[in-house]
Amino acid sequence: MNKSRIYMDYNATAPLLPVARAAMSDALDLPGNPSSVHAEGRAARAVVNTARRQVAALCGADAAGVIFTSGATEAAATVLTPHFKMGKADLAIGHLYVSAVEHPCVLNGGRFDADHVTKLEVDENGVVDLEGLRNHLTTHDQSIGLPMVAIQLANNETGVLQPVTEAAQITKEHGGILVVDAVQAAGRLPIDMGDLGADFLLLSSHKMGGPKGVGAVICAGEVMMPLPLIPGGGQEKGHRSGTENPAAIAGFGAAAAFVSTDLAARSDGIRQMRDELEAGILACAPDCIIHGAESPRLVNTTFFSLPGLKAETAQIAFDLEGVAVSAGSACSSGKVGPSHVLAAMGQDADLGGIRVSIGAESTQGEIRRFLEVFAKINEKREKNRQENGALV
Numbered sequence: 001m002n003k004s005r006i007y008m009d010y011n012a013t014a015p016l017l018p019v020a021r022a023a024m025s026d027a028l029d030l031p032g033n034p035s036s037v038h039a040e041g042r043a044a045r046a047v048v049n050t051a052r053r054q055v056a057a058l059c060g061a062d063a064a065g066v067i068f069t070s071g072a073t074e075a076a077a078t079v080l081t082p083h084f085k086m087g088k089a090d091l092a093i094g095h096l097y098v099s100a101v102e103h104p105c106v107l108n109g110g111r112f113d114a115d116h117v118t119k120l121e122v123d124e125n126g127v128v129d130l131e132g133l134r135n136h137l138t139t140h141d142q143s144i145g146l147p148m149v150a151i152q153l154a155n156n157e158t159g160v161l162q163p164v165t166e167a168a169q170i171t172k173e174h175g176g177i178l179v180v181d182a183v184q185a186a187g188r189l190p191i192d193m194g195d196l197g198a199d200f201l202l203l204s205s206h207k208m209g210g211p212k213g214v215g216a217v218i219c220a221g222e223v224m225m226p227l228p229l230i231p232g233g234g235q236e237k238g239h240r241s242g243t244e245n246p247a248a249i250a251g252f253g254a255a256a257a258f259v260s261t262d263l264a265a266r267s268d269g270i271r272q273m274r275d276e277l278e279a280g281i282l283a284c285a286p287d288c289i290i291h292g293a294e295s296p297r298l299v300n301t302t303f304f305s306l307p308g309l310k311a312e313t314a315q316i317a318f319d320l321e322g323v324a325v326s327a328g329s330a331c332s333s334g335k336v337g338p339s340h341v342l343a344a345m346g347q348d349a350d351l352g353g354i355r356v357s358i359g360a361e362s363t364q365g366e367i368r369r370f371l372e373v374f375a376k377i378n379e380k381r382e383k384n385r386q387e388n389g390a391l392v
């Protein structure tokens with residue numbers, strides 16, 4: 001990475017960990033196809049299966065439940081479907097209930113028709129309304145199929161954590177299936193799939209220091225399974241066809257193993273830096289709004305709005321000063337639009353929010369530099385407001 005720049009966009013993607021790079025490099029030299037039965041094939045298969053165990057261990061799951069995909073977006077499209085199998089029998093899922101602050105890959109409902117998707121409201125802190133969920137599930141028409149609920153563990157913009165265990169209980173009481181997007185939480189919080197009560201977890205390698213373009217669906221069991229999104233040669237026990245990418249999978253596994261160790265100590269260090277950053281922001285700009293600050297949040301994320309200053313304008317100013325942050329969630333290149341997360345929280349979505357997300361490689365020097373740049377940008381904002389009160 002360019003050392004003169006400061007990278008504070010870990011929720012968009014985290015820098016590749018050296019252990020992941022090494023695992024990928026070793027796997028790239030393996031000539032075999034993981035499905036081949038000869039020694040070369042078995043060696044590639046062994047790499048994939050080691051990673052399967054590492055990824056499962058990260059979330060207290062069984063390795064047999066891991067299906068590797070091209071990322072969390074594909075993982076979501078795989079699981080969010082009205083068409084399931086229970087053994088050999090068809091199993092219909094009638095309706096999908098998603099929190100209004102989900103990542104777009106979940107919010108768009110996967111393979112459900114739009115009229116079979118309902119958004120669940122969140123409060124001003126971005127926390128899903130569990131009573132609303134209960135009411136929807138109570139009136140759910142079971143004759144069209146089971147209900148499916150999708151709620152993320154942590155939000156990519158605010159870092160706010162959702163009450164997933166409680167949501168799981170309500171979902172189970174109504175015979176539903178719970179899908180949990182754990183993309184932003186994995187490697188940042190301890191996760192135990194059994195404790196959460198999730199039927200399926202969605203994971204992405206590149207948010208935890210693995211390579212981009214690989215992720216997984218983690219299944220709590222194999223009794224109820226979605227019809228494959230990608231049928232074909234039958235890889236991943238028929239749940240996701242296509243030759244596996246052993247290098248990417250090995251990098252994912254190595255990253256998962258790395259972030260599982262010393263998680264508490266790393267989190268404490270990150271939390272300290274994040275708290276310092278927020279204290280500095282508020283000391284400089286007391287009218288700054290830190291979204292979700294009243295809720296349990298990821299320790300690495302700060303999402304704030306500055307009255308009178310559009311988030312995109314601030315983001316460009318930070319970038320010009322060598323600091324990489326996001327305006328809202330910047331998952332698709334160049335996409336700038338009102339944040340649906342802020343809108344769902346009843347905040348000014350047009351003004352937008354600036355997301356700062358850090359990681360274990362961040363330093364206090366970087367926090368200090370961020371605050372210097374922040375002060376400069378804030379000074380311009382103050383000046384502009386005094387002169388014309390308009391948005392810059």
Ligand code: PLP
Nearest residue numbers: 071072073103156183204215331
């Ligand atoms: N879910 C969340 C919460 C995310 O933040 C992202 C990416 O930003 C995704 C899903 C999609 O992950 P992927 O890039 O692996 O498709």
